[in-house]
Amino acid sequence: MSDKLNAIQDMLYNFNIAIENRNLLDEFLNNKINFLIEEYEDKLTKMNYWKTFYNKIYGFEISFNKDLALFNEMEIESILRSQYTTSPGFLKYLKSLLNKYEEWALKVGLNPTYNPVPAINININEIIDTKNIRSKYVTLDELFDMWESIDNYDKDYQEFAAALLPRLGLKGKNWDEVKCLKYDDIDFKNNIINVTNRNKNNLYEDTIVKRISFDERVAEILEKAYTSEHKIKVFGSNRNEEILEYKKNGLIIKKIDRDDKEEIIGSPYFRNLLQSFFKKADEQYIAAKDLFRAAEIDKLLEIKNNKEWGKLENNDFKDVLEEFEGESTNSKYTALRDHYIIVTKDTDILSNRYKYDENGNRIIK
Structure with missing residues (x-):
């Protein structure tokens, strides 16, 4: 982390303080403030996105000496690959935020060329520590x-x-x-x-x-x-x-x-x-939390074994969340589904949006 980051990090622990002190901030951070103010009304959303920009992206802007709006595919990919995480959901969230910022930058003229994010096709499971996740599943x-x-x-x-x-x-x-x-x-x-x-x-x-x-x-x-x-x-x-x-x-x-x-x-x-x-x-x-997640995985495997086709459906994850955690939000559903896939390597999950034949194969029309 550069001396510049160290000098201002104490005043930037939340978005409101950043706004109050934006005259002390550089162009990179002020661009992020403009993006959040123009694109979002919800205070919590702005707070969370600001923390992500500051903690996960700003260091790369300092290193490359240019705003995120001017990053190419290789530089965007370096942000994603540098994250030390066991959460596929976080990497999807980060990629989505990068895409939203690039789209805004195109709209306001900060990005004079194109959005590089959609062209990035990396396997998220290659980035996250899947071996570590599997090792924490204990029967x-x-x-x-x-x-x-x-x-x-x-x-x-x-x-x-x-x-x-x-x-x-x-x-x-x-x-x-x-x-x-x-x-x-x-x-x-x-x-x-x-x-x-x-x-x-x-x-x-x-x-x-x-x-x-x-x-x-x-x-x-x-x-x-x-x-x-x-x-x-x-x-x-x-x-x-x-x-x-x-x-x-x-x-x-x-x-x-x-x-x-x-x-x-x-x-x-x-x-x-x-x-x-x-x-x-x-x-x-x-x-x-990993011991508890293993209990949810066991329940999903039990449901799968009792299925006519031997395949889980998206609603099964929501049902397990309701049973074990009392609620099923989109973020909880995504996290459980991603975790299940990593632990079991079972990606053959039926979507409720499609129709299937008697063998559980999707019918393409």
Whole structure:
């Protein structure tokens, strides 16, 4: 990053401050401000696009010493290929924004020639780290294999339950479905978790938002996680032990009983539980969001196996989102569909816009 970027980056953390200080900005950034003001009314859209321009594109303009409007195909492609991301959706979004800016630049005369973006034909899956994405898809059996690989002395049922619950499909805002799950929510007779919409401000909400089935292995882990009464804290190589008591509030994932009034664990502690589990299993760390996504992938594979043609339809992704996350927006649908394709390499998905024959092949008219 150039000295020029360093000098002004503090004042440019949002679009409103950029406008207030636009007399201090160079031509490149002022062109982006004009584009956003002229083309968009929604404040959030302008804010998000500004951050993308500033964080992802401006450095290239400084490097090439010209406005984005004058970039050629090779220079546009260098922006896309430089992004370190595991999200196909982000790269599609970035390419779309580049295209919108070039179209505007043609209209106002900043671009005197042509829009180079449509001519760029790159495989997005070649840019993103697909191997990394696939490596974070772990089956339930593999998760239990990791658990079994841990020495009995180091096994911690709280840690494993923290990894297991997202993998079963619990999420919620700020992972409240995991943090606020109570023992009484679990139907051990029928092996069903009744997931509610509780949060840290209301631990007594009992509205069920989804039901998740589990097997006997899961039942044992959740039972033992609940009956855990304390955590042994180890210091140094000689394993000096300090016993920390858990709060007794009926939750599966327990908070250490200290003087604070919070009843549920915080996000840093939740992440520490996951990190400790994977470290003990000598495996790469898998974030809760990736464990949860794996549960959605499993559901999609289950739906596919029960299909007459053995092929998913676009609406199946929306149905899974409704079931697991309570809503299906276009961005969520695109993200899940892209993730599924990368993990499974299954691109043969039926579109609801077309007609198909008895074998699931599209009818071309």
